[in-house]
Amino acid sequence: MRKIIYSMLISLDGYVESPNGDIGWTAPDEEVHAFINDMSREIGGSLYGRRLYENMSAYWPTADQRPDAPAIEVDFARIWRAMPKYVFSKTLDKVDWNSTLMTGDLEEEVIRLKREDGGDLDVGGATLAWSVLRLGLVDEFRIFIHPLVVGAGKPFFPQLDSSIRTRLLETRAFPSGIVYLRYEVT
Numbered sequence: 001m002r003k004i005i006y007s008m009l010i011s012l013d014g015y016v017e018s019p020n021g022d023i024g025w026t027a028p029d030e031e032v033h034a035f036i037n038d039m040s041r042e043i044g045g046s047l048y049g050r051r052l053y054e055n056m057s058a059y060w061p062t063a064d065q066r067p068d069a070p071a072i073e074v075d076f077a078r079i080w081r082a083m084p085k086y087v088f089s090k091t092l093d094k095v096d097w098n099s100t101l102m103t104g105d106l107e108e109e110v111i112r113l114k115r116e117d118g119g120d121l122d123v124g125g126a127t128l129a130w131s132v133l134r135l136g137l138v139d140e141f142r143i144f145i146h147p148l149v150v151g152a153g154k155p156f157f158p159q160l161d162s163s164i165r166t167r168l169l170e171t172r173a174f175p176s177g178i179v180y181l182r183y184e185v186t
Helices: 030-042 050-057 071-082 106-115 126-134
Strands: 004-011 015-017 045-049 085-088 099-102 121-124 140-146 166-173 179-185
Touching: 004 126, 030 071, 030 140, 045 050, 045 106, 045 126, 050 085, 085 106, 106 126, 121 126
Parallel strands: 004 121, 004 140, 045 085, 045 121, 085 099
Antiparallel strands: 004 015, 140 179, 166 179
């Protein structure tokens, strides 16, 4: 069965965005971006909520066509376009860029995707990830901790009714001060 992986860049104090919704501070340097690109190549698909899908599809479909595009972004744009994307939304009526609109029951749809053949799936966007996490369907966390305290905003983890036990699988510290932590849910 495919795993569901919840992965994001977060602040040192655990937030994925600032109180005003800013995520500009999460931009990875080239070394971290290359590491993320390599992980993304191995993913079998991404689960998106409407907001993240709209943000990603506003930039990545043509990011590699900009004359000033850094090679690392060119690489990610090509990975992103090729990756199957499953967009969970009740308000969108159409999605593009190798995407499938998912309008059914979240739990049923995610379980169906987990049972399909293919590589593991990542869930992007805290709001959708919180819902998948509360359903007990997240199998792994991949967290990139940015050396910045934002003080408030949207946290990586939602309030939960019970704790989640994990086991550390991997760590890596980057020269930029970003630390990567990979945990499996036990």
